[in-house]
Amino acid sequence: MSEIVPVISATGLYTPPDSISNEELVKSFNAYVARFNADHAVEIAAGTVSELQPSSAEFIEKASGIKARHVISKAPILDPAIMAPRWAERANEEISVLAEIGVAAARDALSRAGRDAADVDAVLCAASNMQRPYPAMAIEIQAALGIEGFAFDMNVACSSATFGIQTAADYIRAGHARSVLVVSPEICSGHLNWRDRDSHFIFGDVATAVLVEAVDIAPQPHWEILGTRLKTVFSNNIRNNFGFLNRATPETAGAADKLFVQEGRKVFKEVVPMVASLIVEEAAKLGLDGGALRRLWLHQANQGMNRLISQRVLGHEANDDESPTVLDTYGNTSSAGSIIAFHLNSEDLAAGDAGVICSFGAGYSAGTVFVRKVA
Known part of the structure; x- marks a missing residue:
């Protein structure tokens, strides 16, 4: 019996209506900096507390390419006294925020494919x-869709969606399912330290479905799935230590490592060659010339990283046509990027065109x- 071929039938997207520009973000951040420095003027003068430095829209765009x-929760994020998302807690009988945007x-994906929820396995x-450990967010989404x-649920950080696509494709090939939804709702604003000058501009909220x-x-x-390749290598250079075993206490409340932290330069230096090699090597195994790939849909984390990876592959x-970006308007949306x-950048390709989602x-x-696109 021949192997069942898995394909991507459609994708879906939910974009929150509210957006924060670099200028709005900087205004809020600099107000916080001024307040902090004024409140700690004595300690700063004594050298026991470091003076905070203001930011600028130019610095943010140069560092990341994000504009x-x-x-999901704009006003509290921009409030210098809060600087974190806030919304009313929902009852257990109500759909969670994460599940709501995932649904x-x-x-959207089901509508684009002309598919009914009853067709999905x-x-x-x-x-x-994830908004909570359990019940699984996926089961709540499943129930809401009927x-x-x-x-x-599965979590492989920013690679969660591609790992999910391979998992779904494997279920299709094995005959365990014929239609699988891979949903990636990302409320990244909840794990971001909006008071950290080096990272407060990085993330945004969104949800995608494949x-x-x-x-x-x-x-x-x-889109025929020609092949997939996954790779993991342990590193402490991107980390978030929040969890049920080390939840905030009076002693740890506000601790920076309970939010997103990274060693950006190390990440750039180590990840770029790893990813470029992964694409080139797998393309060769599939009989594809990396330089002939029609389009690269890369993770939207940093403009400089994507530029260098694309150059090494192509x-x-x-x-912009070969490696489109959404980073400028969406920011880093983790697995959804x-x-x-x-x-947003696939409908214009012709039948037979091949590319890579990475x-x-x-x-x-x-x-x-x-x-590869099949018309």
Whole structure:
């Protein structure tokens, strides 16, 4: 019996209506800095407390390529006295915020594929930032959509979506499912230290969904999954220590390592060659010339990283058509970034065009999904 071919039938996207520009963010951050320095003037003068430095929109764009980011809770984030997302706690009988945006993205994907929720066999919630440990977010999304079958959560940081796509494709190949939703709701604003000058501008909120199905039931057009490759290498250079075993106490409240922290220069130096090699090596195994890939939908973390990875894969500096970016308006949306890039920049490709969806991030983790358009 021949192997069942998995394809991407459709993708979906939910974008929060509110956006924070660099200028708005800097105004809030600098107000906090001025207040902190005034409140600690005596200690700063004595040398026991370090004076905080203000930021600028120019610094942020030069460091990252980000100009704005969408968020679910804008006003509290920009309030210098809060600088964190806030919303009313919901009852257990109400849908959670994370599941709500995941459902919106999933419905978009189903609509684009002309598919009903009853046709789906499984839901994978593949994301960095889960609202709770259990019940699984995937099961809540499954229930809200009215899907039979099974669901579970998976977290591989910024590579969660690509790892989820390979997992879904494997279920299709093995005959365990014929239609799988990979949903990546990312409320990254909740784990970001908005008072850290070096990272407060990085993340935004969003949700994506990818419908992976057996080729014989897929709509036209669709994307054949040619192959996938995953890789993990342990590193402390991107880390978040918050968890139920070390939740905030009076002694640890506000501790920086309970939020996102990274050694940015080390990440850049170590991840770029790892990801570029991963793409080139897997492309060769699939009989593809890396330089002939029509488009690279890369993880949206840093403009400089993407520029260098693209150059090493294609053999020349990529233009916006070859390696599109959504980083400027969405910021880093963790596992959803490469999926947003694919969702917004794939319809124009012709039948037979091949490309790669690639993610990379904490772990380190990296995932590649090579696809070819079928009209």
